[in-house]
Amino acid sequence: MDSQSMKVAVVGAGFGGLAAGLALQREGLSDFLIFEEAAEVGGVWRENTYPGCNCDVPAHLYSLAEAPYQGDVRYPGQRETLDYLRTVAREHGLMKHLRFNTAIAQADFDDKDATWTLVTADGHTIYAEIVIFAAGMLHRRYLPDIPGRDTFTGSWFHSAQWDHRRDFTGRRVAVIGTGASAAQVIPELAATAAHVEVFQRTPTWVLPKPRAQFSRPTRWALHRIPLAHRIYRAALYYAADLVLAPVMTNGWSARPAEWFARAYLRVQVRNSRLRAALTPRHRIGAKRIVLSKSYYRALGRDNVSVTTTAIGRVTESGIQTVDGAVHSADTIIYATGFRATEFLAPMVVTGRGGRVLHHYWDEGGATFLGLAVPGFPNAFIMAGPNTFNPAGSNVDMKQNQLRYIMAAIRLREQSGAAAIEVSDRSVGDYDQWLREAISRTVWPEGGSSWYKTDSGRVTNPWPSTARTYARMTRRDPALDFQPMSLNHPPQHPIEPETGPPSVPAAHPAAS
Numbered sequence: 402m403d404s405q406s407m408k409v410a411v412v413g414a415g416f417g418g419l420a421a422g423l424a425l426q427r428e429g430l431s432d433f434l435i436f437e438e439a440a441e442v443g444g445v446w447r448e449n450t451y452p453g454c455n456c457d458v459p460a461h462l463y464s465l466a467e468a469p470y471q472g473d474v475r476y477p478g479q480r481e482t483l484d485y486l487r488t489v490a491r492e493h494g495l496m497k498h499l500r501f502n503t504a505i506a507q508a509d510f511d512d513k514d515a516t517w518t519l520v521t522a523d524g525h526t527i528y529a530e531i532v533i534f535a536a537g538m539l540h541r542r543y544l545p546d547i548p549g550r551d552t553f554t555g556s557w558f559h560s561a562q563w564d565h566r567r568d569f570t571g572r573r574v575a576v577i578g579t580g581a582s583a584a585q586v587i588p589e590l591a592a593t594a595a596h597v598e599v600f601q602r603t604p605t606w607v608l609p610k611p612r613a614q615f616s617r618p619t620r621w622a623l624h625r626i627p628l629a630h631r632i633y634r635a636a637l638y639y640a641a642d643l644v645l646a647p648v649m650t651n652g653w654s655a656r657p658a659e660w661f662a663r664a665y666l667r668v669q670v671r672n673s674r675l676r677a678a679l680t681p682r683h684r685i686g687a688k689r690i691v692l693s694k695s696y697y698r699a700l701g702r703d704n705v706s707v708t709t710t711a712i713g714r715v716t717e718s719g720i721q722t723v724d725g726a727v728h729s730a731d732t733i734i735y736a737t738g739f740r741a742t743e744f745l746a747p748m749v750v751t752g753r754g755g756r757v758l759h760h761y762w763d764e765g766g767a768t769f770l771g772l773a774v775p776g777f778p779n780a781f782i783m784a785g786p787n788t789f790n791p792a793g794s795n796v797d798m799k800q801n802q803l804r805y806i807m808a809a810i811r812l813r814e815q816s817g818a819a820a821i822e823v824s825d826r827s828v829g830d831y832d833q834w835l836r837e838a839i840s841r842t843v844w845p846e847g848g849s850s851w852y853k854t855d856s857g858r859v860t861n862p863w864p865s866t867a868r869t870y871a872r873m874t875r876r877d878p879a880l881d882f883q884p885m886s887l888n889h890p891p892q893h894p895i896e897p898e899t900g901p902p903s904v905p906a907a908h909p910a911a912s
């Protein structure tokens with residue numbers, strides 16, 4: 402493959418990229434390829450193979466509408482979810498569109514012929530009229546720069562790069578981090594390891610996760626009664642919007658949720674010192690809420706300890722905290738999350754007039770609905786800024802984005818324009834709405850988290866309900882996009898940039 406041309410290039414084959422493939426097919430477009438840097442589909446569900454990894458959102462909602470989840474459990478594990486995505490790719494005719502082991506390193510918009518040139522990591526070029534970036538938000542691992550990390554003589558790895566050769570039976574394991582991944586893996590480790598030491602920077606709010614298994618009658622009904630599946634999906638959707646989403650805005654359910662989480666902590670953790678250490682100081686919802694029935698129980702076990710003293714360095718034999726104590730370990734597991742705020746990195750994306758996307762974002766540049774950026778014609782982003790729904794299904798968010806992206810592509814086709822680009826006015830209006838909505842949430846004052854950058858800008862979560870995003874993405878793109886012919890670029894000129902492109906600085910991590 403030296404160079405290839407196509408109508409639409411999709412970057413990434415996780416939930417987003419596969420959903421984009423299905424949407425393009427539905428649109429009657431067959432001239433597209435999906436480029437994936439790994440050797441198969443799956444995204445986070447291919448990468449996170451740690452024991453205990455499973456969905457936090459019931460799969461009947463956390464699945465594609467056109468490929469209803471047919472499994473028997475409420476919260477399938479990593480394997481089942483990955484199998485689901487493999488099946489979607491196979492059974493919906495996407496395999497012929499997939500190009501694996503193809504990392505896109507660079508994407509440049511050519512002003513003269515209104516096409517995108519994508520350059521792969523091994524130097525091949527791909528030409529596309531339209532590009533959909535579905536590179537994920539929680540895909541690049543975050544490893545904290547702890548002094549001495551590489552001097553450790555035992556084994557160490559990130560939770561998203563699990564070393565399955567290790568048997569922890571009778572071993573001492575240190576886990577750094579207490580986010581969603583840590584909360585899933587710690588109970589599994591605690592069941593076999595001699596000792597698990599958990600290094601906690603910030604305690605997390607925990608709510609009990611409903612039982613994974615359905616009762617037999619429910620299972621029967623979901624499989625046999627016409628519409629039961631759809632009614633259950635709709636019920637989950639509305640429940641998330643009506644009950645969970647208001648937690649993020651300190652709305653009606655925030656106090657009952659926090660009260661319930663406190664009561665749950667009291668019941669689960671009898672040791673008052675441990676309970677004090679596990680009591681969050683931020684409002685519920687300010688960071689990702691952990692859903693688990695086994696996390697607190699695991700932390701209360703005799704072979705598990707929680708260290709809240711800050712880590713000073715890693716030594717040859719373990720972790721030294723700032724008080725000088727050395728905590729020896731055979732293995733250190735970094736459950737330290739992802740570089741969530743570095744959207745699309747390390748790709749270098751250059752738009753019209755040489756505008757570099759990361760420079761634009763570094764300077765506080767805004768998006769439209771998290772999916773389009775002024776100066777980047779014919780380019781769409783999935784899992785872009787402020788599109789992570791912490792109170793619902795992120796697959797649903799992607800399906801809304803795709804409805805809008807397909808309408809925008811249709812607009813381009815119908816207008817006969819070489820390119821379409823979102824207007825500055827629409828971006829400005831949307832950003833004003835977004836900033837006001839964020840100011841009503843519990844995130845701005847919630848301390849550091851993967852929801853925001855080091856400077857405190859809330860860049861990742863969606864600040865409203867799923868229904869609001871659905872409504873906004875039903876809007877006619879003709880109101881917000883302007884067609885652009887080759888000889889007549891849009892009205893807002895872009896000063897060419899000078900200097901080398903950069904990726905944004907490292908930010909707190911998600912787990």
Ligand SMILES: Cc1cc2nc3c(=O)[nH]c(=O)nc-3n(C[C@H](O)[C@H](O)[C@H](O)COP(=O)(O)OP(=O)(O)OC[C@H]3O[C@@H](n4cnc5c(N)ncnc54)[C@H](O)[C@@H]3O)c2cc1C
Binds near residue numbers: 538
């Ligand atoms: C452990 C874990 C559990 C989660 N559980 C839930 C849940 O229960 N409910 C929920 O709503 N959300 C959950 N999420 C959030 C999750 O990120 C989204 O729901 C969704 O799966 C993300 O899909 P995606 O396609 O946007 O990104 P990803 O799954 O990250 O896929 C992106 C793909 O793009 C590829 N890629 C990236 N860059 C390039 C490049 N330059 N060139 C080529 N390919 C590239 C990657 O290899 C990857 O395969 C979870 C996340 C994690 C990490």
